[in-house]
Amino acid sequence: MFTVAEAPAFTGGHLARLAAGTLAAVRVPGFLDPATCRSVTAALDRLHTTPYDPGRVPTPVLRFGPALNDHRLPGGTLDADRYWAEADAARAEWHRAGIRPDPVAISLARLGAAWGAAVVPATVGGRATFGGTLREINAGLLTHYDDINREFPGGLFDQHVVAQLAFNLYVSVADGGATTVWRHRWDPDDERHRDAYGYGPGAVEGRQRVELPPHVGDGLLFHPGHFHAVAPNRGPGRRVAFAFFLGLTTSGHLVVWS
Structure with missing residues (x-):
């Protein structure tokens, strides 16, 4: 039941099984070819990356593009003014950078083809959220x-999400940096193991x-409701991935956000 599927392409069945929790993850080796990965990685210097707030994420992580969770106010509401300003700025910067081929667009097109309908941005009050952050996690x-x-327990999107998936596309890797996914979802007792934004080892013992383990060009999908972690790199190099969430909605469509 909790296994990893490796396939030449994602399918609608993969997405359905991940949403149902009967697969741990699906990996597509060579989702993006090595030459394109090198081209994209070489162009990343044209993007302005910033660290996560160290008060919330003590391990250093660089990223391009806003994440909704980083703009959550106490009580589970969105810091809308700050989020939309950063989302608009990121879209403009991505457009100016002109990174081609566009790895996010490629990914969304293929996932939409697998599902049988285009993936569209999740919206808040009719405004499209940002989807497709770049993260360097070393x-x-x-x-x-x-x-x-x-x-956001009071609801955030105009759409109603019933299952959430996480997508990663690795364009640069180093030795180490594996993602571990546990067959465990949050339980109130886990709060005994709380550590900053995450949890100590006891929560998944x-x-x-x-x-x-990441490989250049891999596309990876998993259910992020399962506890998961990323190991540090063990040597030189950069672990760089494009990342976004997919939401399966009550209407059967897929929406994307970061």
């Missing part, structure tokens, strides 16, 4: 989970898990 990430419905 020092790892703590064990954590992502769930838009818990992060004894749980079934899979390890997913």
